[in-house]
Amino acid sequence: MITKRIIACLDVHGGRVVKGVQFVDLIDAGDPATQAARHAREGADEIVLLDITATHEGRQTLLDTVRRTARELFVPFAVGGGIRTADDAAQVFEAGADKVSVNSAALADPTLIDAIGRSFGAQAVVVAIDARRDPEAADPVRDAQVFVQGGRKPAGRRVVEWAREAEQRGAGEILLTSMNCDGTRTGFDCELTAAVSEAVNIPVIASGGAGTVEHFVDVFGRGKADAALAASIFHFGVSSARSLKEELAKAGVSVRLPC
Amino acid sequence: MRVTVIDYKAGNLTSVLKALRHLGAEAVVTDGDLTLVEAAERIVLPGVGHFAATERLDATGLTPAIRAAIARGVPFLGICVGMQWLYAGSSEAPLQPGLAHFAEQCTRFSESNEKVPHVGWNSLEVRKGTRLLAGVELGEYVYFTHSYKAPVTADTVAVTHYIEPFAAAVERGNVMGVQFHPEKSGATGLKILRNFLEVR
Numbered sequence: 001m002i003t004k005r006i007i008a009c010l011d012v013h014g015g016r017v018v019k020g021v022q023f024v025d026l027i028d029a030g031d032p033a034t035q036a037a038r039h040a041r042e043g044a045d046e047i048v049l050l051d052i053t054a055t056h057e058g059r060q061t062l063l064d065t066v067r068r069t070a071r072e073l074f075v076p077f078a079v080g081g082g083i084r085t086a087d088d089a090a091q092v093f094e095a096g097a098d099k100v101s102v103n104s105a106a107l108a109d110p111t112l113i114d115a116i117g118r119s120f121g122a123q124a125v126v127v128a129i130d131a132r133r134d135p136e137a138a139d140p141v142r143d144a145q146v147f148v149q150g151g152r153k154p155a156g157r158r159v160v161e162w163a164r165e166a167e168q169r170g171a172g173e174i175l176l177t178s179m180n181c182d183g184t185r186t187g188f189d190c191e192l193t194a195a196v197s198e199a200v201n202i203p204v205i206a207s208g209g210a211g212t213v214e215h216f217v218d219v220f221g222r223g224k225a226d227a228a229l230a231a232s233i234f235h236f237g238v239s240s241a242r243s244l245k246e247e248l249a250k251a252g253v254s255v256r257l258p259c
Numbered sequence: 260m261r262v263t264v265i266d267y268k269a270g271n272l273t274s275v276l277k278a279l280r281h282l283g284a285e286a287v288v289t290d291g292d293l294t295l296v297e298a299a300e301r302i303v304l305p306g307v308g309h310f311a312a313t314e315r316l317d318a319t320g321l322t323p324a325i326r327a328a329i330a331r332g333v334p335f336l337g338i339c340v341g342m343q344w345l346y347a348g349s350s351e352a353p354l355q356p357g358l359a360h361f362a363e364q365c366t367r368f369s370e371s372n373e374k375v376p377h378v379g380w381n382s383l384e385v386r387k388g389t390r391l392l393a394g395v396e397l398g399e400y401v402y403f404t405h406s407y408k409a410p411v412t413a414d415t416v417a418v419t420h421y422i423e424p425f426a427a428a429v430e431r432g433n434v435m436g437v438q439f440h441p442e443k444s445g446a447t448g449l450k451i452l453r454n455f456l457e458v459r
Contacts, residue, residue, distance in 0.1 A: 002381045002421055003400065040445070045380055074278060076402060076443050093271045098443060121270045121308035123376065123404040172404070173378065203378045226379065256380040256400040259445070 003256045004220045004248070005227035006241045007046040007205060008039035012081075013053050015061045033068040040075050043242030043259040047073060048101065048175075048229065051081030058082070063095045070096025078126055080175075086115040093120055101175055103128040104148040107155045107162075110169055117170030126205075127166040128175040131159040131192060141195045151179040159192065160199045167200045174200060175229070178208040185211030190223035197224040205229055213247040220253050260456045263299035265321060266290040269312035269340060275305045278442035282453050291319040299333055301456065306340035310365070310407065311352035313344045326358065334433045334458045336391075339405060342429060342436025351407050360434055361414055365407045368422045376406040377421045381439075383428070389416035391435045392428060393454050401427070401437075401444040401451075408438060433458070 010017045010032055017035050018026040029035070036047045049069060051062045059082065066079050079092050080101025089100045106112050106127055116125045130147045132154075137143035146155040146162050155162075163174050176196050178189035188209045197204040203226035206219045210230055219225045230244065245255040262284045266272055272288060279286040286303075289295040296302065302325060306312070316322045329335050337345050344357045349365035357365075368375045380400040385392045395417075408425035411418055417428035419438070429436045435455065441448035 002377065002379050005379050070273070070277065072281070074281075074443065074449060075445055094273060096273050096277060098271070098274055123307055123378070124270065172376070201374050202376065203374065226374070259400070 001254050003045075003254045004225070005045040005205075006043070006216075006245055006255070007048055007227055007229045008036075008044035008241060009048045009050060009207070009229045009231040010035055011231070012049055012051050012062070012065060014058065015065050018052070032065050033071070036069045036073055036077070039241060040073055042240035043245055043256075044075065045241070045256055045259070046076040046078065046227070048078045048080065050101070051079070053081070059088075063091055066092055066095040066097055080126070080128055084112075086112065086119060089116045089120070093124065099124050099126050099172070101126040101128045103130065104155075106166070107146065107148060107157065110165065113166055113169040113171050117172070122170045122172040122202075125171050126173045126175050127163070127171040128177065129159055129162060129166075129196075130177050130179055131189070132179040133189070133192070141191050144192055147179055151182075160195055163196045163204075164199050167202050171202060173203045173205060175205045175207060177229075181209030182207070184209055187211065187215040188219040188223055188225070188228070190219055193219055193223035193225050197226070203227060207231075213244060213251070216244065216248055217251045217253060220248075260284045260301070261299075262286045262301045262303055262456070263295050264288050265296075265302065265304045265316070265325070265341075267304075267306065267312055267315040267319075267321070269309070269315075270305070270307035272305055274440075274442045275303065275338065278449065278452055279303070279456070282449065282456055284456055291321065293320055293324045296321060296324040296328055299328055301334045302328055302336070303455075304335070304337045304341035304344065306338060306344070307404070308340060309351060310340055310343060310349040311355050313340065313357065314355050316344070322358065329360065329434055332433050334455065335435065336455045337436035338442075339438060339440060342438055343407060343409060345429065345434065345436050346409055349407050361409070361412070361429060361431070363410050363412060365409050367407050371422045373422050375422075376404060378404045380444075381419050381421060383417040383419060385417045386415065389428070389430050390458050391430050391437070391451060391454050392417055394450055395447060399447045401439040401441065401447055403439045405438060409436075
């Protein structure tokens with residue numbers, strides 16, 4: 001039986017894992033290679049490394065980090081942050097990533113999705129969408145807007161429509177982050193996740209808002225998510241993917257166990 | 260242990276090479292140097308992406324070279340599209356023939372309420388008499404990402420269920436294939452690759 005994936009996410013800045021709320025007050029949370037290996041050992045089904053440096057000077061640091069992290073990692077490994085061209089993606093694949101995650105660059109030029117998919121296959125392209133509901137909108141789910149620049153600037157696209165276009169262009173997965181829920185630990189945006197998951201035929205990874213095991217049960221059920229990103233819940237030894245999955249199994253969610 | 264890894268420009272080889280080297284294999288890559296196939300001790304044909312990409316194997320002369328190596332008894336492992344290529348063909352690219360080592364055709368998952376592609380960790384029902392999956396227990400999980408699959412036949416050595424039962428692994432003599440990605444399947448995947456490297 002296919003299982004729901006628990007994906008460990010590492011935010012990386014200048015070659016170090018960092019933790020903070022909305023990218024401020026960053027705390028050093030260790031070495032990416034060490035952290036990724038630990039998450040894999042502790043049962044994470046996949047690792048995502050998001051580079052929040054995203055500067056030109058940071059590129060070489062990122063590639064070194066990806067290379068070191070990939071070396072001893074034998075679960076799927078996705079890398080995002082600052083990938084603007086198919087050449088950028090090629091370098092990240094060469095360094096050992098299995099998937100790249102593209103966000104604002106794909107919004108600026110949607111053919112980037114086609115280009116990476118053509119060369120590396122759809123399974124290698126994750127389109128990350130930062131979504132924000134408009135409380136004034138007639139239908140807050142249907143009219144949820146895509147945001148760029150860490151959720152500061154509207155991209156002028158509706159979330160569900162952009163997800164559908166990304167799929168048509170050859171995206172293999174959608175990583176949907178709710179800006180409303182991110183950092184709140186009050187639960188995922190299950191309504192929006194379900195709307196996107198029903199609109200596309202590719203997996204949807206839910207992100208933003210996780211605080212308890214119940215939130216994951218909810219997003220895999222009502223939210224129809226295929227995978228969920230766990231970031232802060234894992235940091236500083238709060239919990240492991242294994243213990244999270246053991247709790248999910250008790251709640252009737254199909255997960256990879258033992259792991 | 261020396262392994263010839265075939266590059267037919269369908270996706271990224273880094274992960275497969277990394278896993279083989281992690282297990283102590285000396286992996287060499289060829290995208291058309293037939294001498295590396297003629298002298299091969301073992302051959303791995305990876306592959307993600309479209310079945311049509313296997314056309315390059317024909318264009319470069321790799322297809323007859325691989326066929327001859329298989330006939331000599333060289334252990335062969337096809338991964339994902341590399342496994343599908345062992346069959347007569349795939350409905351993904353009806354005009355592109357496969358190796359036809361196995362007579363059947365690969366087809367797309369049937370229409371259903373489930374998503375296609377099948378992406379994620381799914382469990383194996385391992386059958387008896389497989390060297391490739393020796394030591395893999397019933398229900399161990401491996402990582403899949405694909406929309407097309409091979410049917411369950413007498414040569415199937417592991418079955419996985421998604422929409423319908425399909426061949427997760429195939430094996431006849433020295434010729435083996437896995438629909439999943441052993442290089443991305445944690446300890447179970449490494450065990451399978453190690454088995455392949457130790458097949459005589």
